[in-house]
Amino acid sequence: MKQIRYIFLILLILVCIPIVNATDDPHGTTASINCEQCHISHGTLGDILVNATDSLVSTLCLSCHTPGGWAGMTKSFSSSERAIPGQTGTSHAWNVDTANVIRGANQPQIPVLLDHISSSGRITCATCHDPHSNTVSPFLRLDNSADALCLDCHRSRDIASVKTYTGNTLSHPTNIALPSGTGWHNPPLDVDANPQPSDGNTTNDFVLGAGGEVRCTSCHGVHYTDSNAGTVDGP
Ligand code: HEC
Ligand code: HEC
Numbered sequence: 001m002k003q004i005r006y007i008f009l010i011l012l013i014l015v016c017i018p019i020v021n022a023t024d025d026p027h028g029t030t031a032s033i034n035c036e037q038c039h040i041s042h043g044t045l046g047d048i049l050v051n052a053t054d055s056l057v058s059t060l061c062l063s064c065h066t067p068g069g070w071a072g073m074t075k076s077f078s079s080s081e082r083a084i085p086g087q088t089g090t091s092h093a094w095n096v097d098t099a100n101v102i103r104g105a106n107q108p109q110i111p112v113l114l115d116h117i118s119s120s121g122r123i124t125c126a127t128c129h130d131p132h133s134n135t136v137s138p139f140l141r142l143d144n145s146a147d148a149l150c151l152d153c154h155r156s157r158d159i160a161s162v163k164t165y166t167g168n169t170l171s172h173p174t175n176i177a178l179p180s181g182t183g184w185h186n187p188p189l190d191v192d193a194n195p196q197p198s199d200g201n202t203t204n205d206f207v208l209g210a211g212g213e214v215r216c217t218s219c220h221g222v223h224y225t226d227s228n229a230g231t232v233d234g235p
């Protein structure tokens with residue numbers, strides 16, 4: 001009887017090992033990160049069981065993503081970098097309500113985003129990022145190459161609902177190919193007035209979609225964005 005119990009225990013451990021090592025690098029073995037760095041040990045793991053004094057996902061993320069927060073950390077943030085539109089900040093807002101009429105934002109609709117807003121309805125780092133899976137790098141919940149992430153919340157600024165030259169809501173068109181020709185600055189010019197990437201700074205390049213479309217992310221960065229095309233953006 002005792003022997004059977006031991007066999008059961010060994011089987012249980014063998015079943016658990018692959019789960020325990022299931023986080024993708026760089027949140028995995030290469031940086032010596034396992035579940036316990038991010039989760040409070042408990043029978044069940046869930047949204048509120050994050051290893052942060054105030055239960056906020058951003059506090060957990062920033063505890064490592066700070067200079068010296070984790071060995072070899074190069075991608076650091078501080079809460080003062082959080083954007084307050086028109087005033088300050090270099091990173092997309094977090095710990096704010098997902099719905100904001102003035103900024104054209106609504107609660108997300110796509111389940112993978114909606115499932116990961118905080119219990120008080122706020123955006124967290126983990127709304128846009130899945131800290132376990134780097135399938136869509138960098139740990140994104142959705143492929144954002146066609147603005148899927150941005151437009152789920154900012155859908156009132158989607159081309160389908162944005163009215164231009166009509167006297168209604170005015171917003172720059174997106175998802176439309178930039179016409180070619182110098183009148184349209186296509187190819188776009190760099191800050192040195194020559195076609196990009198002539199100034200050698202790739203972080204200020206106006207990036208178009210695969211079919212030449214203007215995207216939200218052609219003009220907007222998400223992190224480390226100082227709104228100055230003359231400087232290099234980065235951690
Ligand atoms: C880098 C930090 C980090 C690591 C490492 C990590 N998690 Fe998580 N995990 C989180 C965060 C943050 C959430 C909350 C997501 C949210 O707000 O919805 C979470 C949520 C979860 C959930 C709830 C379902 C979900 O996806 O939201 C489960 C289950 C879970 N983690 C299991 C694990 C297991 C098992 C491991 C180890 C293999 C692990 N986690 C490693 C950060 C981490
Ligand atoms: C236990 C420490 C730790 C925690 C907690 C942590 N990270 Fe990380 N993260 C790292 C390390 C280490 C790297 C690699 C950094 C580097 O290359 O400089 C990294 C890299 C990343 C990257 C870049 C991935 C890539 O492929 O370049 C993203 C995105 C990221 N983390 C998001 C998050 C988010 C969101 C959270 C909170 C849910 C979080 N991290 C919490 C340690 C951590």
Ligand code: HEC
Nearest residue numbers: 058061062065075092093094123124125128138144222223
């Ligand atoms: C609104 C969605 C959103 C939120 C909120 C968000 N991120 Fe990101 N993050 C992104 C996107 C999109 C990228 C990829 C951008 C790019 O590569 O230009 C990214 C990139 C990153 C990177 C990689 C940067 C690099 O230069 O390699 C890290 C690290 C990161 N995020 C961490 C965080 C942390 C920590 C938080 C919370 C404090 C957070 N993110 C909040 C969308 C978001």
Ligand code: HEC
Nearest residue numbers: 083085092093096097098100103105123149150153216220
């Ligand atoms: C989960 C919902 C959500 C997603 C996803 C999201 N946003 Fe936002 N965004 C908001 C909200 C809410 C605000 C208002 C922030 C505040 O209250 O300060 C905002 C604000 C902004 C601002 C104004 C400056 C700032 O950060 O506060 C810009 C620019 C912006 N978003 C662009 C983007 C882009 C580009 C993407 C895609 C990479 C994106 N957003 C993805 C909800 C979202």
Ligand code: HEC
Nearest residue numbers: 085102103104150154157158172173174214215216218219
């Ligand atoms: C052609 C460049 C361009 C494109 C494309 C663009 N934006 Fe903007 N956006 C700007 C500029 C410039 C500002 C600053 C305007 C100001 O300060 O009055 C801005 C401001 C914002 C703001 C903050 C101010 C406000 O009105 O709420 C948000 C949010 C925003 N954009 C979201 C988006 C989203 C979402 C998309 C994609 C649907 C997008 N933008 C596409 C250039 C652009």
